[in-house]
Each structure stands twice: as C-alpha cells, then as structure tokens.
Amino acid sequence: MSDQKSPDNDKIEAAKRKAAYRAVEDHFRSDMQFVGIGSGSTIVYGVEAIKAHLKAHPPPERHMNWFVPTGWASRKVIEQAGLTPIAFDSVPSDAMLEVAFDGADEVDEELNCIKGGGACLFQEKLVACRSKKFVCIADYRKNQKRLLTNWPSIPIEVAPIAHASVLRELKMLGSPDPKLREHSLAKTGPIQTDQSFYIIDAPFKTLLSSLDVKNGADGSGKDGVWDVETLAKRIKEINGVLEVGLFYGLNGKEAQAVGLQGGQKPVAVYFGLENGEISVKRYEDVEK
Structure with missing residues (x-):
C-alpha cells in the first residue's frame, strides 16, 4: 500500500490542524499546571499547538506544566513534543485539570459525543470528568445532528x-x-x-x-x-x-455550577472544515 495521502486526506488533516490551533488559542494558558491530553489523530495537532504556544509565551519562572494522557499513545505524543507527562493517578487528589483537549468519533447537536474508536474511552472519561472543561477537536465529518448517523457503533x-x-x-x-x-x-x-x-x-x-x-x-x-x-x-x-x-450529561462548567467536580460533555467543539474554515459549537448555543 502507498503511504501517500490523497488530496481529500490532505484537506482533512489541514482542517484538524487548524481547529486544534484555534482551540488551544482559545482555551490554553502557559500558567496552567495540569492539562489533559486525549487520544486520536486530532490531538497530535493539539499538542503541536500547545508546544508552539509555550515557545511563544513561556510559562512563569519555576512554573511546571504537567500533561495528563488518556493512554499510552497520548503519553508518547506528549513525550515526543518535549512536554512533561504525569499519570492520572499521580495528579494530587485536591487538584483539578484546568482543561482537557480530546477528539471524538461523532458529535451531535447537543454536544453529546461517541468516543472510544481508539480504545481509550475509560481513561478519556476519567480525564474529562476531572477537568474544569473538556474541549473537543474534530473535523467536519464528525459533526452530525444525532449520534450513530455516520459512526456505526x-x-x-x-x-x-x-x-x-x-x-x-x-x-x-x-x-x-x-x-x-x-x-x-x-x-x-x-x-x-x-x-x-x-x-x-x-x-x-x-x-x-x-x-x-x-x-x-x-x-x-x-x-x-x-x-x-x-x-x-x-x-x-x-x-x-x-x-x-457515550459522553453525555453535564459539561465541566455546568457540573461545577451545581457543586460537582467535572462533566463528560465538551464545553465547545472545534470542527475543521473542508474549505479551511473553522466551525465552533459552544454549549451556550445549544437549544435547551
């Protein structure tokens, strides 16, 4: 099989990258201590964007950024970028992750997600529910009115x-x-x-x-x-x-508003579009 990408695949990868950079720009700060990093192809670009952000905006002196992976593969992405991983069970018990970046297999109108195509769903849910907010990065193919429209299972x-x-x-x-x-x-x-x-x-x-x-x-x-x-x-x-x-129910902001730790749903989903634009779905815009 050839390793060459088709023009369509090139567009999809460019869309994922652009969405990742925008999501990181909107939700990551260099002074954050604990940040969740999910699995999947879009998160490679998310880590790339975080690395670029830290280079352009160095963290405060003596500040340490720790990145919490959702599995072995995401840990390797963190390490290869020269960032510092920390295991989920090594995060101090009184600490929250300030944000978690992750992908999805499908997202509906209410920002419910199907995740687990990469076989990391348990740890992905652990990290999402320990985060003040989960930010999802995806491409336009994942954006559907209802779950199980294109994604089969x-x-x-x-x-x-x-x-x-x-x-x-x-x-x-x-x-x-x-x-x-x-x-x-x-x-x-x-x-x-x-x-x-x-x-x-x-x-x-x-x-x-x-x-x-x-x-x-x-x-x-x-x-x-x-x-x-x-x-x-x-x-x-x-x-x-x-x-x-299935990631459903409250998102992190909604959970904290009622005295809970965190939620499963993203506060926003950044979709990279085929035409190079970005579409952002935020929970505030969801019809209740």
Missing part, C-alpha cells in the same frame, strides 16, 4: 471474562450485531485497552437527543429506539462493563 469497554454475557445483553437491548473488536490478524486475538479490558462495538439505531425526548419522543428502548442518556446508563448497568463510549 458505540464502543464499550468490558472485562474479558464477561464479554460473552455482555454481548448477549446488548442484543437484548436491541443491538443487532455487537462484535468484539479484534486485531486485523485474527490469530492475535481481541484488542486490549490500557486496562487489559476488551472493546465491544455495538450498533444501535440512531440515538435520540434529550430535546427529542422533551418534545415527546420515546427513547426508552421500545423497538430498539434509545435516547443517549437512557442507553448509556442501561449499558453501564450490565455486569462486566467498565465504561460506555
């Missing part, structure tokens, strides 16, 4: 011993063909996360939003139709499930 992190029973329960919830995610070479077996768990990819019908439910739609699972929050909670209840790749 929900990633679910499960204990290896329980994967067969989880598959069975997902079918009972209406997932037509949930599958254990395996390496491309079948003989190497299932893909394992940083927690040595498995990933199940579960397709469902396009998910309803909370506004759909507010307007009278039934998202309870009847005829396999679910709303985001109801399905996420129902899957999480299955024995053997560690985490569900």
Whole structure:
C-alpha cells in the first residue's frame, strides 16, 4: 500500500490542524499546571499547538506544566513534543485539570459525543470528568445532528471474562450485531485497552437527543429506539462493563455550577472544515 495521502486526506488533516490551533488559542494558558491530553489523530495537532504556544509565551519562572494522557499513545505524543507527562493517578487528589483537549468519533447537536474508536474511552472519561472543561477537536465529518448517523457503533469497554454475557445483553437491548473488536490478524486475538479490558462495538439505531425526548419522543428502548442518556446508563448497568463510549450529561462548567467536580460533555467543539474554515459549537448555543 502507498503511504501517500490523497488530496481529500490532505484537506482533512489541514482542517484538524487548524481547529486544534484555534482551540488551544482559545482555551490554553502557559500558567496552567495540569492539562489533559486525549487520544486520536486530532490531538497530535493539539499538542503541536500547545508546544508552539509555550515557545511563544513561556510559562512563569519555576512554573511546571504537567500533561495528563488518556493512554499510552497520548503519553508518547506528549513525550515526543518535549512536554512533561504525569499519570492520572499521580495528579494530587485536591487538584483539578484546568482543561482537557480530546477528539471524538461523532458529535451531535447537543454536544453529546461517541468516543472510544481508539480504545481509550475509560481513561478519556476519567480525564474529562476531572477537568474544569473538556474541549473537543474534530473535523467536519464528525459533526452530525444525532449520534450513530455516520459512526456505526458505540464502543464499550468490558472485562474479558464477561464479554460473552455482555454481548448477549446488548442484543437484548436491541443491538443487532455487537462484535468484539479484534486485531486485523485474527490469530492475535481481541484488542486490549490500557486496562487489559476488551472493546465491544455495538450498533444501535440512531440515538435520540434529550430535546427529542422533551418534545415527546420515546427513547426508552421500545423497538430498539434509545435516547443517549437512557442507553448509556442501561449499558453501564450490565455486569462486566467498565465504561460506555457515550459522553453525555453535564459539561465541566455546568457540573461545577451545581457543586460537582467535572462533566463528560465538551464545553465547545472545534470542527475543521473542508474549505479551511473553522466551525465552533459552544454549549451556550445549544437549544435547551
């Protein structure tokens, strides 16, 4: 196979890079102490933008910037940029991450996200919920009215011993063909996360939003139709499930306003567009 990128891929990568630089410009400061760094291709550009920002705006004297990765791959991106990683469980217990930058597989009108295509969803959710705000960076393909429009399935992190029973329960919830995610070479077996768990990819019908439910739609699972929050909670209840790749509910700012630590949803999503422009969706603009 050729390593050359097609013109379309070049446009997509340029869009991701431009969105990342704008997101960092809007939400990163050199005096921040703890910053979350997610997984995926867009975050490579986010780290590049942070490095450029620190070079142009050096941190205060004796100040240390620590970057909290969501997995092994993002730790390597941090290290290769010459930045300093710190493990999530090494962050002081009384400290919050001031911001977390991460990508998404799909984002709906309410800024609900599907994440976990890179098999890091548990740690991604840990970092998002420990952050004052989660800022998402994506390209235009990820921007959809409802989840499970283009992205085909929900990633679910499960204990290896329980994967067969989880598959069975997902079918009972209406997932037509949930599958254990395996390496491309079948003989190497299932893909394992940083927690040595498995990933199940579960397709469902396009998910309803909370506004759909507010307007009278039934998202309870009847005829396999679910709303985001109801399905996420129902899957999480299955024995053997560690985490569900649906990021929903409150964002960090909303959570702190009611006395909670942080939230799963982004406060803003920066979409790089094919024409070189940037589209920004902010939670303040979401119809309630």
